[in-house]
Amino acid sequence: MPSGAPGAPGAPGAGIAVHGLNRTFGDHTAVSNLWFTVPPGSITGFLGPNGSGKTTTLGMMLGLVRPSAGNAFVDGVPFTSLQQPAQVVGAVLDARSAHPKHRALTHLQIYCAAIGVPDERARQMLDLVGLGSVARRRIGEFSLGMRQRLALATALLGQPRYLVLDEPANGLDPEGMAWLRDFLRAFAANGGTVLISSHILREIEQMADRLVIIANGHLVAETSMTDLRDAYRSRVFAAASDPARLATALAAAGHTDAQVQQDGRLAVVGVTSDRIAEIAATAEVTLFGTSVEHVDLEQVYLAMTAGRYAAAPVAQYPGHGAHHPPGGQYPQGPQYPSAQQHPQAQPYPNGQQYQQYPTAQQYPQSQWGQPNRPPTGQGGPTA
């Protein structure tokens, strides 16, 4: 039972904890029995396809959307119970919400007054996000990337310990992305806690330590980036004069995950081509060449969130719904379908199971490019 689940002992501690959140809109379930945590000091990526329920979840977390059931806690209490919420949580939910006629500095000064922090904080935060030189420009003239920076500056005014960011990478150019990554890393290194949503893994894989992945409002996976990368590591194929001898030499060097393929090449996991070349030279095995089969984590993520997975109950996957042990200990193993459980796992010629790395063509596109929001003017997230 997750800590804090009904009947479980103990209240949620530091960090963000989502306990069984549900939200329905009419007969549509946007978020269904969602449980996850954002440990203090972490950067947790909140991933899911368009319409999977990310914004609704963040809205419930921040007291902007009323849950149909369940709770969300920040530092052990509901957001709405925080005495000075802006000093605890900074949120960026819609970068386009700032008034286009306002100047950037004025916009921030209005927020300073609203949350009770000194006026000069506005200028400081503009400088911090790199908008100091356009402080007096009207927001309507800003690019989406500049608005994202402005929204972040707004979120930072209260010097919060938590940042909750909904798609902040949207509109950022590569330089802006690199800046955001460095900024969030420094924020987390100083003890801050970040929850950052995106529908594109590539956007956040370089900055997140952990991932919470949802689809159709259900939890699909909660995992560390390290576990995800370890489970889907690239393989190096080595063509050698004596593959068995090379495999023995690799094993002696601690690299035991090497298998001779039907075509005679050795498939090795967890070692670089250069290292294989070194070991081959020492073992006096001639290496004719190597090639690397890269695993695209974005494709793995797409496979996880494609329709057939989205409909599956969370309990089908090991650890889901039972992955919040008390005392802040997080499980080490991957919590998404493992090689054996992955529905696409195929036997390799040597009889062993290995992930069949997904290709773009294999994924149903049903959740992509088909907006399932209500038509414009008929509602949408209340956040």
Ligand SMILES: Nc1ncnc2c1ncn2[C@@H]1O[C@H](COP(=O)(O)OP(=O)(O)OP(=O)(O)O)[C@@H](O)[C@H]1O
């Ligand atoms: N106020 C609302 N009224 C009716 N349906 C809503 C409302 N808000 C959200 N929904 C629906 O709930 C589902 C989840 O929407 P949500 O905006 O939370 O998803 P999302 O993962 O943030 O999507 P995106 O990446 O496109 O922002 C969608 O099907 C959406 O149409």
